[in-house]
Amino acid sequence: MDRIDLRTVIQGAISRINRTRIGDKPPVFATLPPVPMQVPWPNRSLKEFARHFLYESLLKGDPDDAIEISLHHRLELKDLAAFLGVKPSYWVQLSVSGRELRIVEQLIESWFFEVGYGCEEWVGVASSNVRLGIFDAIGAPTQKMLFCLESSGNVLKCDLLLPIADNSTVSNAVAQKAGA
Numbered sequence: 001m002d003r004i005d006l007r008t009v010i011q012g013a014i015s016r017i018n019r020t021r022i023g024d025k026p027p028v029f030a031t032l033p034p035v036p037m038q039v040p041w042p043n044r045s046l047k048e049f050a051r052h053f054l055y056e057s058l059l060k061g062d063p064d065d066a067i068e069i070s071l072h073h074r075l076e077l078k079d080l081a082a083f084l085g086v087k088p089s090y091w092v093q094l095s096v097s098g099r100e101l102r103i104v105e106q107l108i109e110s111w112f113f114e115v116g117y118g119c120e121e122w123v124g125v126a127s128s129n130v131r132l133g134i135f136d137a138i139g140a141p142t143q144k145m146l147f148c149l150e151s152s153g154n155v156l157k158c159d160l161l162l163p164i165a166d167n168s169t170v171s172n173a174v175a176q177k178a179g180a
Contacts (some may be wrong), residue, residue, distance in 0.1 A: 003038040004047045006094060010158055024063035026098065027173075031070040039092055040144060040166040045115040049145070050094060052111050053160065057096045057103065078123035081163070084144065088163035090133065096159035108133060108147055117145060131178035 014028055021050060039046065055068070061067045074091040109119045117135040124131045130152040137143035146161040 001040050001042060001091050002044060002047070004041050004050075005036045005038055006031045006050060006092065007036050009047055009050045010054060010069055010071060010094075013051055013058060014055075015056060017058040018044070018062075021059060024060040025055070025064045026058065028058065029066055029067070029068045033071060033073070037071060037073065037092065038162060041162075042137075044142070045117065045137070046145070046162065049111060049115045049117075050160065053108075053158075053168070054096065056107075057098070057101060057158070060102045061098050062100040067096065067098035067112040070095045077161070080161070084140070084146075086142075086144065086163045088165050090164050090166075092162040092164055094162075095157065097155060099154050099156075101156040101158070102156055103149070103156060105131065105133065105149070108149075111149075112145070120144075142174075156178065 010030060010032060014030065017028075018025065032052050041047075058067060066133075072093045072094075072095070074093055074172065077091050081093075104136075105122060112135045118138050120141075121135040122131050122133045131149045133147040133149070135145045135147065146163075146165060147163065148159040150157040150159075167176050
């Protein structure tokens with residue numbers, strides 16, 4: 001089991017785009033936890049997907065419009081957990097939003113496929129601008145990553161949602177918050 005520090009992955013993607021993107025770059029605003037968020041994951045697929053997703057979002061972003069990145073720890077997403085039939089210890093949410101982001105379902109599916117995940121389905125509600133993609137590890141269908149696309153005008157918000165089953169990390173997080 002790998003421990004992926006998503007804060008470091010985000011910082012690395014921002015640093016890389018500043019070195020490699022030619023021309024004007026979009027301003028990036030990142031809301032990150034003050035301490036590393038070590039996410040247990042069975043392999044490097046999460047790190048590779050997050051790195052690719054962040055880099056491509058920053059690369060394709062309009063240089064005149066800001067891109068916002070945030071990383072959050074969620075103890076519960078009851079409706080989503082029940083819908084998926086999973087009982088995670090907690091959830092991790094990596095969000096990217098900005099104007100004119102050029103990210104579509106087919107592109108997301110190809111990024112997931114590159115790291116060994118297949119699309120189970122895309123779910124949406126009529127007259128809604130929100131779509132939820134459910135992705136399973138090929139050969140391990142209980143290992144899931146979710147991707148939510150929400151379009152509002154010309155602003156696109158993308159959320160990578162990760163159900164995490166790791167009681168030791170939750171216990172440590174709860175103990176740290178109780179001691180603070």
